[in-house]
Amino acid sequence: MNHLRRCNAAFATAFAASAGALCLPAPVCAADLQAIKIGLSGPLSGANAFAGKDNENGVRLAIEELHSRLFKVAGKQVRFELLSEDDQGDPKAGVAVAQKFADAGVGVVLGPYNSGVALPAARVYNDAGIMMSTVGTNPKITQSGYQLVFRIVASDAQVGAQVASYAARTLKLKTIGVIDDRTAFGQGIAAEFSRQAKAAGVTIAGQEFTTDKASDFTAILTRLKAKGVDAIFFGGYAPQAAPMARQMKSLGLRAKLLGGDTLCSPEMAKLGGDAVADNVLCAQAGAVLDKQKTGPAFQARYQARFKHNPDVYAAAFYDQTMFIAAAMAATNSVDPSVLGSALRSMTHAGVVGSYGYDASGNLKASTVTMYTFKNGALVALSN
Known part of the structure; x- marks a missing residue:
């Protein structure tokens, strides 16, 4: 899978490449902005599309809130670009999505939703140096030794x-x-x-x-x-x-x-x-969302943004996106390998629980x- 390897620099490119040194119509100059691509792989069509859309909404809400905070990494304001792909809950389609993300210079992927998709896709992401954060619960997903694969829920x-x-x-x-x-x-x-x-x-x-x-x-x-x-x-x-x-x-x-x-x-x-x-x-x-300190506020923001209540994993996808952003800020890096190490040493208080990962990429503690x-x-x- 060497053809999938690419420089981590493709994950964080300056807008200045297209805008030169001129300031954008916003208060921030192009040279002070960096674009970061985040991928979302999930069933966006078919019987389980409700789950895929819910997961996507969790990531989207996190990204929008990070933008509103003028989130910065190493002193540069970040503009996240969410690339969502429909893996149809199908292993072959999921591998094709993984290859597409690798070719596009994506460094972080939220998903897949299905274990059957996550298992073969994990190898592609690993070989391409892409971080994968999945809710796939099959224990085998984190037994392969891939350092950039994380399971963000219980197995x-x-x-x-x-x-x-x-x-x-x-x-x-x-x-x-x-x-x-x-x-x-x-x-x-x-x-x-x-x-x-x-x-x-x-x-x-x-x-x-x-x-x-x-x-x-x-x-x-x-x-x-x-x-x-x-x-x-x-x-x-x-x-x-x-x-x-x-x-x-x-x-x-x-x-x-x-x-x-x-x-x-x-x-x-x-x-x-x-x-x-x-x-x-x-x-x-995960714990009961509306019983958590910040759970009701998350539910209210989600409902206001998407006009319906969150489903099963919106909060987990939101939390993991925020955890990755926190790792970027703490390390002043967007290199997936650096972020992967940070996720194993840091902890993050999310809306639905506390996050911290062991050497295999499993949560150290998880409520069911x-x-x-x-x-x-x-x-x-x-x-």
């Missing part, structure tokens, strides 16, 4: 363990069926849940499989109903989980539907209607919160 091991513990100790469930959508995310979190649930004394009554494009789950739900399951754990995304909840209701399957962070979305209630209530429980990385639904809204249960 499947943490989220799966939390759901398993809650199912066994709080809900007292005895028999659970497991379904996964065969994606890297779905398989990873389902495997972690099954392992942790068995360790807690829960019987895994059956393992079923579907896809992230499916809409009819009647056959597999019927098989699990026949096994008398108390709950079903689904490793997959809201666009499949919501119709699954509807079909469970129509089949008279009075079992809980459990899942990870991808079910902790307003999209679940929107698509599932009255089939999504306290029968659905999910675990999301259990949620359910009431009247179409997420309600926190415990963390």
Whole structure:
């Protein structure tokens, strides 16, 4: 992948190259400005576009606030340029996006959203010297030794363990069926849940499989109903989980539907209607946003800017963008390798938690919160 390597100088170029020494129509001279490209890779189309747009909005809000503060690095005012690309939640498309960013001189990428995209894209970003900050939860993402790959939320091991513990100790469930959508995310979190649930004394009554494009789950739900399951754990995304909840209701399957962070979305209630209530429980990385000191203010700014409430990971993408900016200011550098080292030595108080990374690029500490639904809204249960 040597063809992807490029000078880090391409990441921070002066506007003076195009404007000469003349002052711009703003109070700052062109020679005192530097442009920094930030990439956003996520599903901006298709069933999970709501998540991709939410992530993009989190980054955009951070950038706009940095601009309003006249953010500087090494004495020069910074102008961030956000380049958003639709990776479609598809591994091949995600790799193509990564190569496009490398060719464009992008130094920092927020995303991908999907583990299945993050796993192959990470190698491209690593070889190109680009920092990647993902919410992909598959543990393998940070096991490759790439020094510029960061996971900005808890991993499947943490989220799966939390759901398993809650199912066994709080809900007292005895028999659970497991379904996964065969994606890297779905398989990873389902495997972690099954392992942790068995360790807690829960019987895994059956393992079923579907896809992230499916809409009819009647056959597999019927098989699990026949096994008398108390709950079903689904490793997959809201666009499949919501119709699954509807079909469970129509089949008279009075079992809980459990899942990870991808079910902790307003999209679940929107698509599932009255089939999504306290029968659905999910675990999301991070603390309860409106219980954090600066959480309500972030929610208000987000709502004012985008005319709707933030979804699952807007706050995490906002926080990581701000953390990277703080690393730039602290090191007087925009070199990704310098920033990567800084993220491992610094800490950052974000709106949804405290950030600091270990040698592998995982959060040193991460809260996981259990949620359910009431009247179409997420309600926190415990963390």
